[in-house]
Amino acid sequence: MGKVTLQDVAKAAGVSTATASWAINDNKNVRIPENTRRKVRNVAERLGYHSNAFARSLARGKSDLIGFISDGVATSPFAGRVIQGAQDEAWRNGKILLVVDTDGNATIERKAFSFMLEHQVEGIIYSSWVHRAITPPDELERTTSVLVNCFDESGRFPAVVPNEVQGGQSATELLLQAGHRRVAFVNEPTASPASVGRLEGYRQALAAHGLAYDPAMVVDATADQEGGYGAADAVLKTGATAVFCHNDRTAMGLYDALRERGLRVPDDLSIVGFDNQEVISAHLHPALTTVGLPQYDLGVLGVRSLLTLDKAPDVDYDGNETDRVEDSKPHCFEPLLVNCPSVMRDSIRTYRG
DSSP states (O other): OOOOOHHHHHHHHTSOHHHHHHHHTTOTTSOOOHHHHHHHHHHHHHHTOOOOHHHHHHHHTOOSEEEEEESSTTTSSSTHHHHHHHHHHHHHTTOEEEEEEOTTOHHHHHHHHHHHHHTTOSOEEEEEEEEEEOOOOGGGGGSOEEEEEEEOTTOOSOEEEEOHHHHHHHHHHHHHHTTOOOEEEEEOSSOOHHHHHHHHHHHHHHHHTTOOOOGGGEEEOOSSHHHHHHTHHHHHHTTOSEEEESSHHHHHHHHHHHHHTTOOTTTTOEEEOSBOOHHHHTTSSSOOBEEBOOHHHHHHHHHHHHHHHHHSOOBOTTSOBOSOGGGSOOOOOOOEEEOOOEEOOSOOOOOOO
8 A cells, every 4th residue: 555645534534635634733723523523544544644844833932852952962071961961851841853953064054943943843052162251143032042051131022041140159168168268279260150150159158267368379270171270379379288180181181280290189289170071070189179061951941941931821021911022121031040059078187277
Protein backbone atom coordinates (compact mmCIF):
# COMPACT_ATOMS: atom_id res chain seq x y z
CA MET A 1 0.00 0.00 0.00
CA GLY A 2 1.26 3.52 -0.87
CA LYS A 3 1.38 6.52 1.41
CA VAL A 4 -1.86 6.95 3.33
CA THR A 5 -3.49 10.30 2.56
CA LEU A 6 -5.90 12.47 4.48
CA GLN A 7 -8.54 11.58 1.91
CA ASP A 8 -8.04 7.88 2.72
CA VAL A 9 -8.63 8.58 6.40
CA ALA A 10 -11.74 10.67 5.69
CA LYS A 11 -13.23 7.96 3.46
CA ALA A 12 -12.57 5.19 5.99
CA ALA A 13 -14.03 7.29 8.81
CA GLY A 14 -17.07 8.34 6.79
CA VAL A 15 -16.42 12.09 7.16
CA SER A 16 -15.40 14.95 4.89
CA THR A 17 -11.76 15.69 4.24
CA ALA A 18 -12.13 19.00 6.09
CA THR A 19 -13.58 17.28 9.16
CA ALA A 20 -10.77 14.72 9.12
CA SER A 21 -8.19 17.52 8.95
CA TRP A 22 -9.80 19.45 11.81
CA ALA A 23 -9.99 16.34 13.99
CA ILE A 24 -6.42 15.17 13.36
CA ASN A 25 -4.89 18.64 13.74
CA ASP A 26 -6.89 19.27 16.92
CA ASN A 27 -8.33 22.56 15.70
CA LYS A 28 -10.13 23.94 18.75
CA ASN A 29 -11.78 26.72 16.72
CA VAL A 30 -14.05 24.25 14.94
CA ARG A 31 -16.74 22.37 16.84
CA ILE A 32 -16.51 18.66 16.16
CA PRO A 33 -18.30 16.05 18.31
CA GLU A 34 -15.75 14.37 20.55
CA ASN A 35 -16.80 10.91 19.35
CA THR A 36 -16.15 11.99 15.75
CA ARG A 37 -12.76 13.41 16.72
CA ARG A 38 -11.87 10.13 18.45
CA LYS A 39 -13.13 8.04 15.54
CA VAL A 40 -11.05 9.93 12.99
CA ARG A 41 -7.90 9.66 15.10
CA ASN A 42 -8.40 5.93 15.64
CA VAL A 43 -8.82 5.39 11.90
CA ALA A 44 -5.70 7.49 11.21
CA GLU A 45 -3.70 5.40 13.67
CA ARG A 46 -4.99 2.14 12.25
CA LEU A 47 -4.13 3.15 8.69
CA GLY A 48 -0.73 4.52 9.70
CA TYR A 49 -1.47 8.08 8.64
CA HIS A 50 1.10 10.71 9.62
CA SER A 51 -0.11 14.30 9.54
CA ASN A 52 1.90 17.21 8.24
CA ALA A 53 3.43 18.89 11.28
CA PHE A 54 3.47 22.33 9.66
CA ALA A 55 -0.19 22.08 8.66
CA ARG A 56 -1.03 20.95 12.18
CA SER A 57 0.76 23.94 13.66
CA LEU A 58 -1.18 26.28 11.36
CA ALA A 59 -4.47 24.73 12.46
CA ARG A 60 -3.66 24.91 16.16
CA GLY A 61 -1.66 28.13 16.07
CA LYS A 62 1.07 26.23 17.96
CA SER A 63 3.95 24.07 16.85
CA ASP A 64 5.21 22.50 20.13
CA LEU A 65 8.64 23.77 19.04
CA ILE A 66 10.82 26.08 21.13
CA GLY A 67 13.69 27.79 19.38
CA PHE A 68 17.10 28.03 21.05
CA ILE A 69 19.66 30.30 19.40
CA SER A 70 23.10 30.70 20.92
CA ASP A 71 26.40 32.29 19.96
CA GLY A 72 28.55 29.40 21.14
CA VAL A 73 26.92 27.61 24.09
CA ALA A 74 27.01 24.23 22.36
CA THR A 75 30.71 24.50 21.51
CA SER A 76 31.98 25.99 24.77
CA PRO A 77 33.76 23.49 27.01
CA PHE A 78 31.28 23.40 29.85
CA ALA A 79 28.16 25.45 29.02
CA GLY A 80 26.41 22.78 26.97
CA ARG A 81 24.46 21.91 30.09
CA VAL A 82 22.41 25.04 29.47
CA ILE A 83 21.04 23.30 26.39
CA GLN A 84 20.58 20.05 28.30
CA GLY A 85 18.51 21.82 30.96
CA ALA A 86 16.41 23.61 28.35
CA GLN A 87 15.89 20.39 26.40
CA ASP A 88 14.81 18.43 29.47
CA GLU A 89 12.35 21.13 30.59
CA ALA A 90 10.94 21.45 27.08
CA TRP A 91 10.39 17.70 26.91
CA ARG A 92 8.70 17.66 30.33
CA ASN A 93 6.20 20.11 28.88
CA GLY A 94 5.59 18.19 25.67
CA LYS A 95 7.78 20.54 23.60
CA ILE A 96 10.79 19.95 21.38
CA LEU A 97 13.85 22.20 21.48
CA LEU A 98 15.14 23.34 18.10
CA VAL A 99 18.78 24.36 18.64
CA VAL A 100 20.96 26.51 16.39
CA ASP A 101 24.47 27.49 17.48
CA THR A 102 25.54 30.43 15.31
CA ASP A 103 29.11 30.70 16.64
CA GLY A 104 28.62 34.47 16.39
CA ASN A 105 27.90 34.40 12.63
CA ALA A 106 25.29 37.09 11.85
CA THR A 107 24.21 35.42 8.58
CA ILE A 108 23.54 32.12 10.29
CA GLU A 109 21.66 33.92 13.05
CA ARG A 110 19.35 35.69 10.56
CA LYS A 111 18.62 32.41 8.79
CA ALA A 112 17.95 30.69 12.12
CA PHE A 113 15.44 33.35 13.12
CA SER A 114 13.76 33.19 9.72
CA PHE A 115 13.44 29.40 9.85
CA MET A 116 12.09 29.36 13.39
CA LEU A 117 9.54 32.10 12.83
CA GLU A 118 8.35 30.49 9.58
CA HIS A 119 7.77 27.27 11.50
CA GLN A 120 5.80 29.08 14.20
CA VAL A 121 7.97 28.24 17.18
CA GLU A 122 6.14 28.98 20.41
CA GLY A 123 8.99 31.18 21.51
CA ILE A 124 12.74 31.68 21.28
CA ILE A 125 15.45 31.43 23.90
CA TYR A 126 18.44 33.54 22.97
CA SER A 127 21.64 32.63 24.82
CA SER A 128 25.24 33.72 25.10
CA TRP A 129 28.07 31.46 26.22
CA VAL A 130 29.44 34.23 28.45
CA HIS A 131 27.31 36.25 30.90
CA ARG A 132 27.11 39.74 29.38
CA ALA A 133 24.88 42.61 28.32
CA ILE A 134 23.69 42.38 24.70
CA THR A 135 21.73 44.36 22.15
CA PRO A 136 18.87 41.91 21.44
CA PRO A 137 18.17 41.17 17.76
CA ASP A 138 15.00 42.81 16.43
CA GLU A 139 13.56 39.40 15.54
CA LEU A 140 13.01 38.65 19.22
CA GLU A 141 10.20 41.23 19.18
CA ARG A 142 8.20 39.00 16.82
CA THR A 143 7.58 36.17 19.27
CA THR A 144 7.73 35.33 22.97
CA SER A 145 11.42 35.53 23.85
CA VAL A 146 13.67 35.01 26.87
CA LEU A 147 17.38 35.75 27.24
CA VAL A 148 19.57 33.18 28.99
CA ASN A 149 23.05 33.93 30.38
CA CYS A 150 22.76 37.41 28.91
CA PHE A 151 20.52 40.46 29.35
CA ASP A 152 19.62 43.75 27.74
CA GLU A 153 20.15 46.75 29.98
CA SER A 154 16.83 48.33 28.97
CA GLY A 155 14.94 45.33 30.36
CA ARG A 156 12.84 44.78 27.22
CA PHE A 157 13.08 40.99 27.55
CA PRO A 158 12.98 38.60 30.49
CA ALA A 159 16.46 37.31 31.29
CA VAL A 160 17.77 34.38 33.33
CA VAL A 161 21.34 34.87 34.54
CA PRO A 162 23.76 33.57 37.21
CA ASN A 163 23.75 35.38 40.54
CA GLU A 164 27.36 36.53 40.39
CA VAL A 165 27.19 38.47 43.67
CA GLN A 166 25.86 35.46 45.58
CA GLY A 167 28.48 33.27 43.91
CA GLY A 168 31.34 35.56 44.93
CA GLN A 169 29.98 35.77 48.46
CA SER A 170 29.67 31.98 48.71
CA ALA A 171 33.23 31.43 47.44
CA THR A 172 34.68 33.89 49.95
CA GLU A 173 32.49 32.53 52.74
CA LEU A 174 33.94 29.06 52.27
CA LEU A 175 37.38 30.45 53.19
CA LEU A 176 36.15 32.65 56.01
CA GLN A 177 34.25 29.76 57.58
CA ALA A 178 37.51 27.79 57.58
CA GLY A 179 39.03 30.45 59.83
CA HIS A 180 40.94 32.51 57.25
CA ARG A 181 40.96 36.26 57.76
CA ARG A 182 43.48 37.39 55.16
CA VAL A 183 41.70 36.34 51.99
CA ALA A 184 42.98 37.59 48.64
CA PHE A 185 40.91 37.80 45.48
CA VAL A 186 42.46 37.25 42.04
CA ASN A 187 40.03 39.00 39.71
CA GLU A 188 39.69 39.72 36.01
CA PRO A 189 40.44 43.47 35.62
CA THR A 190 38.04 44.04 32.72
CA ALA A 191 34.60 45.10 33.95
CA SER A 192 31.95 42.44 33.31
CA PRO A 193 28.94 41.05 35.17
CA ALA A 194 31.22 38.28 36.49
CA SER A 195 34.17 40.42 37.62
CA VAL A 196 32.02 43.19 39.10
CA GLY A 197 29.50 40.84 40.70
CA ARG A 198 32.06 38.48 42.22
CA LEU A 199 34.02 41.40 43.66
CA GLU A 200 30.86 42.74 45.27
CA GLY A 201 30.15 39.29 46.71
CA TYR A 202 33.71 39.15 48.09
CA ARG A 203 33.21 42.51 49.78
CA GLN A 204 29.84 41.48 51.23
CA ALA A 205 31.30 38.29 52.70
CA LEU A 206 34.11 40.24 54.39
CA ALA A 207 31.64 42.75 55.80
CA ALA A 208 29.43 39.97 57.17
CA HIS A 209 32.45 38.80 59.22
CA GLY A 210 33.35 42.29 60.42
CA LEU A 211 36.39 42.53 58.13
CA ALA A 212 37.31 45.72 56.29
CA TYR A 213 37.72 45.61 52.53
CA ASP A 214 41.35 46.19 51.55
CA PRO A 215 41.95 46.93 47.82
CA ALA A 216 45.54 45.72 48.25
CA MET A 217 44.16 42.18 48.72
CA VAL A 218 42.65 42.23 45.20
CA VAL A 219 45.10 41.13 42.51
CA ASP A 220 44.33 41.79 38.83
CA ALA A 221 44.96 38.92 36.42
CA THR A 222 43.56 37.71 33.13
CA ALA A 223 40.95 35.02 33.60
CA ASP A 224 43.08 32.15 32.32
CA GLN A 225 45.91 29.86 33.39
CA GLU A 226 48.60 32.35 32.41
CA GLY A 227 46.91 35.04 34.49
CA GLY A 228 46.80 32.86 37.59
CA TYR A 229 50.40 31.78 37.09
CA GLY A 230 51.56 35.38 36.78
CA ALA A 231 49.59 36.52 39.83
CA ALA A 232 51.41 34.25 42.29
CA ASP A 233 54.01 36.72 43.55
CA ALA A 234 51.43 39.45 44.05
CA VAL A 235 49.19 37.05 45.97
CA LEU A 236 52.04 35.96 48.25
CA LYS A 237 53.02 39.59 48.93
CA THR A 238 49.56 40.23 50.40
CA GLY A 239 50.30 37.78 53.22
CA ALA A 240 47.07 35.96 52.41
CA THR A 241 46.45 32.51 53.85
CA ALA A 242 43.67 31.90 51.36
CA VAL A 243 42.67 33.14 47.91
CA PHE A 244 39.48 33.23 45.88
CA CYS A 245 40.21 33.01 42.14
CA HIS A 246 37.95 34.53 39.48
CA ASN A 247 37.65 31.14 37.78
CA ASP A 248 39.05 27.62 37.77
CA ARG A 249 41.55 28.32 35.01
CA THR A 250 43.07 31.12 37.06
CA ALA A 251 43.29 28.77 40.03
CA MET A 252 45.02 26.15 37.88
CA GLY A 253 47.74 28.64 36.92
CA LEU A 254 48.19 29.64 40.55
CA TYR A 255 48.55 25.96 41.52
CA ASP A 256 51.41 25.61 39.01
CA ALA A 257 53.21 28.72 40.24
CA LEU A 258 52.97 27.71 43.90
CA ARG A 259 54.30 24.25 43.12
CA GLU A 260 57.34 25.79 41.41
CA ARG A 261 57.99 27.80 44.58
CA GLY A 262 57.87 24.70 46.77
CA LEU A 263 54.48 25.63 48.25
CA ARG A 264 51.53 23.33 48.64
CA VAL A 265 47.75 23.69 48.37
CA PRO A 266 46.09 23.82 50.87
CA ASP A 267 48.87 23.53 53.47
CA ASP A 268 50.47 26.84 52.52
CA LEU A 269 47.57 28.50 50.72
CA SER A 270 43.91 27.54 50.55
CA ILE A 271 42.25 28.20 47.17
CA VAL A 272 38.67 28.43 45.90
CA GLY A 273 37.86 28.72 42.21
CA PHE A 274 34.72 29.56 40.25
CA ASP A 275 32.78 27.94 37.35
CA ASN A 276 33.22 24.28 38.38
CA GLN A 277 34.78 23.52 35.03
CA GLU A 278 35.14 19.87 35.99
CA VAL A 279 37.79 18.98 33.44
CA ILE A 280 39.98 21.29 35.56
CA SER A 281 38.59 21.50 39.08
CA ALA A 282 37.97 17.79 39.68
CA HIS A 283 41.38 16.76 38.33
CA LEU A 284 43.75 19.19 40.00
CA HIS A 285 45.82 17.81 42.88
CA PRO A 286 44.36 18.43 45.35
CA ALA A 287 40.92 18.70 43.74
CA LEU A 288 39.72 22.29 43.67
CA THR A 289 36.88 23.55 45.84
CA THR A 290 34.86 25.87 43.63
CA VAL A 291 31.52 27.55 43.03
CA GLY A 292 29.63 26.28 40.02
CA LEU A 293 27.77 28.23 37.39
CA PRO A 294 24.15 26.98 37.40
CA GLN A 295 24.16 26.09 33.71
CA TYR A 296 21.55 23.34 33.82
CA ASP A 297 19.20 25.47 35.92
CA LEU A 298 19.63 28.41 33.53
CA GLY A 299 18.31 26.24 30.71
CA VAL A 300 15.44 24.86 32.79
CA LEU A 301 14.34 28.28 34.02
CA GLY A 302 14.73 29.81 30.58
CA VAL A 303 12.16 27.39 29.13
CA ARG A 304 9.96 27.66 32.20
CA SER A 305 9.95 31.45 31.96
CA LEU A 306 9.14 31.35 28.27
CA LEU A 307 6.21 28.97 28.71
CA THR A 308 4.88 31.06 31.59
CA LEU A 309 5.02 34.21 29.46
CA ASP A 310 3.32 32.43 26.58
CA LYS A 311 0.34 31.60 28.81
CA ALA A 312 0.07 34.97 30.56
CA PRO A 313 -2.59 37.47 29.47
CA ASP A 314 -1.52 40.95 28.50
CA VAL A 315 -1.91 43.14 31.59
CA ASP A 316 -2.01 46.90 31.74
CA TYR A 317 -0.43 48.87 34.53
CA ASP A 318 -3.73 49.05 36.42
CA GLY A 319 -3.65 45.27 36.76
CA ASN A 320 -6.45 44.70 34.21
CA GLU A 321 -6.29 42.22 31.37
CA THR A 322 -6.17 43.99 28.03
CA ASP A 323 -5.96 43.15 24.35
CA ARG A 324 -4.60 46.59 23.50
CA VAL A 325 -0.91 45.89 23.93
CA GLU A 326 -0.01 48.85 21.75
CA ASP A 327 -1.64 51.25 24.24
CA SER A 328 0.14 49.95 27.33
CA LYS A 329 3.55 51.00 28.56
CA PRO A 330 6.40 48.62 27.71
CA HIS A 331 7.34 46.09 30.34
CA CYS A 332 10.69 46.46 32.07
CA PHE A 333 11.94 43.07 33.17
CA GLU A 334 14.39 42.53 35.99
CA PRO A 335 16.75 39.58 35.35
CA LEU A 336 15.96 36.37 37.22
CA LEU A 337 19.08 35.59 39.29
CA VAL A 338 19.96 31.91 39.67
CA ASN A 339 22.15 30.98 42.64
CA CYS A 340 25.56 29.42 42.09
CA PRO A 341 26.18 26.21 44.10
CA SER A 342 29.31 25.55 46.15
CA VAL A 343 31.26 22.40 45.23
CA MET A 344 33.40 21.17 48.12
CA ARG A 345 36.65 19.35 47.35
CA ASP A 346 40.11 19.36 48.93
CA SER A 347 41.75 22.75 48.42
CA ILE A 348 40.77 24.42 51.71
CA ARG A 349 42.61 23.90 54.99
CA THR A 350 41.22 25.05 58.32
CA TYR A 351 43.29 28.00 59.53
CA ARG A 352 44.12 28.03 63.24
CA GLY A 353 46.39 31.09 63.35
